[in-house]
Amino acid sequence: MSDADDEPPLLDDHRTWRRIVKQGQLTRLPEGVIVGAIRANYRCEGVDQDFVREMIVFISDRMLSILRSEISTKTFPDGGNDIVEAVHDAMLKALLSPTAADGEGLRKWFKPTLRNRAIDHVRRARAKMKLMPDMVDDPGGMVDPRTENFSEAEQEADVQRILNCLRGKGVRDVFELHMQGYRCSSIKGESISSILEIDPDTASKRLASAKQQLEKLIGRW
Structure with missing residues (x-):
């Protein structure tokens, strides 16, 4: 890439x-x-x-x-x-x-x-x-x-519980958009930075923070 x-x-x-x-x-x-x-x-x-x-x-x-x-x-x-x-x-x-x-x-x-x-x-x-x-x-x-x-609702609730553990301003919002397939920045369509109205560097830093926190919680995705 x-x-x-x-x-x-x-x-x-x-x-x-x-x-x-x-x-x-x-x-x-x-x-x-x-x-x-x-x-x-x-x-x-x-x-x-x-x-x-x-x-x-x-x-x-x-x-x-x-x-x-x-x-x-x-x-x-x-x-x-x-x-x-x-x-x-x-x-x-x-x-x-x-x-x-x-x-x-x-x-x-x-x-x-x-x-x-x-x-x-x-x-x-x-x-x-x-x-x-x-x-x-x-x-x-x-x-x-x-x-x-596990029902589908229970499974989703478990994931939400894990996401609730993410700390830091806007970190969870960035990671949820990342899991939906959005990039931190894009010239072809919507991106994390455009949706959240933040600059791409901030989006990248928040995504990196989310990944580091999740690795400690549940291992590598």
């Missing part, structure tokens, strides 16, 4: 997204922003779908990697592969559905959405097997397999 602050492009800026894919720069962007770009460009008239398919493959691989690290390999006869595949397939369908709540959930909070759906599937499998041991590995202490199923 050419911008000094490495902000992602607008979600529907398909030309820039095509260049990012071609240059192998997807790993530098949050998964949720990539999900937003996929949902904005998938089957969009006049948009070359080759780069969109590559983004889908990238996100699919990230899903599998996260799920395999979360599902216990010791409890199920197949090492949890059936559950991993079931969650992955369901979330991939949600990603590509413009009306799926989980598709929007992946855009807003990628890892928590995957983890919550993994817990749902694990509980169903546990009920069938009539087993009670922990089913989800949680080396980072972020997932509790004993927690009740």
